[in-house]
Every structure is written in C-alpha cells, then in structure tokens.
Amino acid sequence: MIKKTLSLAACLFLYLLPLLTRAQTMEAERKYTAFDMRSNGKIYVLTACILIILLGLILYLVRLDRKITQVEKETK
Amino acid sequence: MRKKWWKIFCVILLIYTITGGLLFSVPAREILAETIRNLYFHVCMWFGMMILFTASVVYAIKYLRSQNMVHDIYSVNFAKVGILFGVLGYATGFIWASYTWTEYASNTQIFREPKLLGAAIALLVYFAYLVLRGSITDMDKRARVSAVYAIFAYAMLFPTIWILPRLLESLHPGKEGNPALNFKDSDARLRMVFYPAIIGWTLLGVWIASLKIRLDFIKEKSILND
Numbered sequence: 001m002i003k004k005t006l007s008l009a010a011c012l013f014l015y016l017l018p019l020l021t022r023a024q025t026m027e028a029e030r031k032y033t034a035f036d037m038r039s040n041g042k043i044y045v046l047t048a049c050i051l052i053i054l055l056g057l058i059l060y061l062v063r064l065d066r067k068i069t070q071v072e073k074e075t076k
Numbered sequence: 077m078r079k080k081w082w083k084i085f086c087v088i089l090l091i092y093t094i095t096g097g098l099l100f101s102v103p104a105r106e107i108l109a110e111t112i113r114n115l116y117f118h119v120c121m122w123f124g125m126m127i128l129f130t131a132s133v134v135y136a137i138k139y140l141r142s143q144n145m146v147h148d149i150y151s152v153n154f155a156k157v158g159i160l161f162g163v164l165g166y167a168t169g170f171i172w173a174s175y176t177w178t179e180y181a182s183n184t185q186i187f188r189e190p191k192l193l194g195a196a197i198a199l200l201v202y203f204a205y206l207v208l209r210g211s212i213t214d215m216d217k218r219a220r221v222s223a224v225y226a227i228f229a230y231a232m233l234f235p236t237i238w239i240l241p242r243l244l245e246s247l248h249p250g251k252e253g254n255p256a257l258n259f260k261d262s263d264a265r266l267r268m269v270f271y272p273a274i275i276g277w278t279l280l281g282v283w284i285a286s287l288k289i290r291l292d293f294i295k296e297k298s299i300l301n302d
C-alpha cells in the first residue's frame with residue numbers, strides 16, 4: 001500500500017516538474033546569476049550543500065553494502 | 077565485486093567532480109554560460125546509462141549461451157540501474173533545456189526535438205523490458221525471453237538516441253559529430269573534470285547494481301544452488 005502511494009506520488013512529481021521549471025523560466029531572464037554567486041562567494045555554500053548530500057548518499061550505500069555482506073555471511 | 081578499492085576510487089572521483097565541477101573555471105559559451113558545468117552531471121548520466129546497458133546486453137548474450145541464472149540476474153540489474161540513470165539524465169536535461177533552448181527556440185521546436193523523443197522512446201522500450209519480465213512467472217522462460225528482448229532493446233538505442241537526432245534538425249548539441257567528445261565543443265578545462273566524472277558516476281551505478289545483484293543472489297539462493 002505504502003509502495004503504491006509512494007510510486008504514485010513520484011509519478012505526480014515527475015508530471016508536475018515541467019510546470020515548475022516553466023514558471024521559473026521567467027526568472028531566468030535575469031541572465032548570468034551564476035556569476036553573481038561566484039563573485040560574492042555564495043557558490044561555496046552551494047558546493048558544501050551538494051557535497052553533504054553526496055556524502056550522505058554514499059554513507060547510506062556503504063551501510064547497505066555492509067548489511068548485505070552480513071546477511072551473506074549468515075545465510076552461508 | 078566485494079573489493080573495496082574501486083568504491084573508494086568512485087567516492088574520490090565524485091567528490092572531485094562536484095567540487096571541481098562547481099568551482100573550476102569553464103570556457104565561456106553562448107547561451108549556456110555557466111550551465112556548461114552540467115556536462116559533468118547531465119551528460120555523465122547518459123554515458124553511465126550507455127555503459128550499464130552495454131553490460132546488461134553482454135550478460136544477456138552470456139545467459140543465452142550458458143543458460144546460467146547468475147547471468148540473468150546480472151543482466152536485469154544492470155538494466156535497472158541503467159534505466160535509473162536514463163531517467164535522471166532525462167529529468168536534468170529537461171531543466172537544462174527549459175533554461176537554455178527557450179531563449180531562442182519556440183515551444184513547437186522543443187516539442188518536436190528528435191533527441192527528446194528518441195530518448196523517451198529508448199527509455200520506454202526499457203520500461204517495457206521490466207513489464208515483460210514482470211508478466212512471466214516461469215523463471216527459465218522469463219530469463220530467456222527477457223534476454224532476447226534486452227538485445228533488441230539495446231539495438232533500438234542506436235537509431236533512437238544516436239542516429240535519428242543527427243539526421244533531423246535538432247536543438248541538442250552534437251548534431252555534427254560526437255557531443256562532448258569533439259574538440260570544438262569541449263576544451264582542456266572541461267575534459268579535466270569531465271572524464272573523471274564519467275568514470276565516477278558509472279562506478280556509482282555499478283556499485284548500486286552490485287548491491288542489487290548480491291541481494292538477488294541471497295533471495296534466489298535455493299534456485300542457484302541446484
């Protein structure tokens with residue numbers, strides 16, 4: 001049941017994604033915002049955030065790896 | 077597959093990709109501006125997908141030659157992670173295009189874009205692969221039919237994502253050659269992060285696939301031991 005709801009929510013999200021980006025295209029008229037981010041140093045904040053997400057995902061994967069190794073040993 | 081070194085290598089490459097990808101200087105490009113950095117993320121998803129699908133088709137052929145269930149498990153899990161990478165590539169491409177193509181192309185042009193349609197068809201062919209597998213209950217039959225289908229699905233990738241977008245009018249870069257690989261589009265600064273990024277993201281895909289494969293081995297233990 002939860003699985004179904006989750007997959008439905010995921011489908012809905014993917015379906016609505018275009019609308020979201022469409023609305024933001026207007027704002028994109030203000031070009032080269034990325035350069036602003038570089039000049040005032042905010043890009044480092046973004047880099048730190050993305051790195052934390054990456055490391056969190058990797059840590060999760062490592063734990064999953066260990067758990068599977070453990071189950072493999074138990075079933076042998 | 078249980079070795080540690082390549083997983084550590086993968087993590088180092090990904091950390092380098094993100095730090096270098098966001099902070100290193102990039103060549104100035106018309107329209108794209110700073111979003112050229114997406115080369116390290118969006119493009120790498122498609123490279124990863126292609127490599128994983130290649131692994132999948134190799135194991136599908138191996139299965140057909142040996143009738144060994146182990147090869148079937150390898151084949152299907154590489155395909156599944158390949159699909160994940162494809163969906164991620166499509167989603168990132170959508171955002172990228174809606175900020176860049178909209179500046180000079182009309183909506184009609186974007187909806188007719190052969191690369192978008194081709195990639196969608198290629199992914200749908202692979203979705204059908206999963207549906208096909210899910211609909212057959214007999215294990216040997218499922219493995220055999222899906223291995224044959226995997227070969228056809230892989231063959232469909234070439235007209236849909238490689239050939240057709242180059243024949244038709246396309247907004248997507250790389251119509252006149254190999255996008256991201258030719259020397260006019262890319263330059264040394266981009267390649268310095270781009271090549272490690274491909275390896276890093278692909279290794280991450282292989283890592284996820286290897287976990288899924290090991291899980292399947294545990295699940296199908298009784299059958300595999302026969």
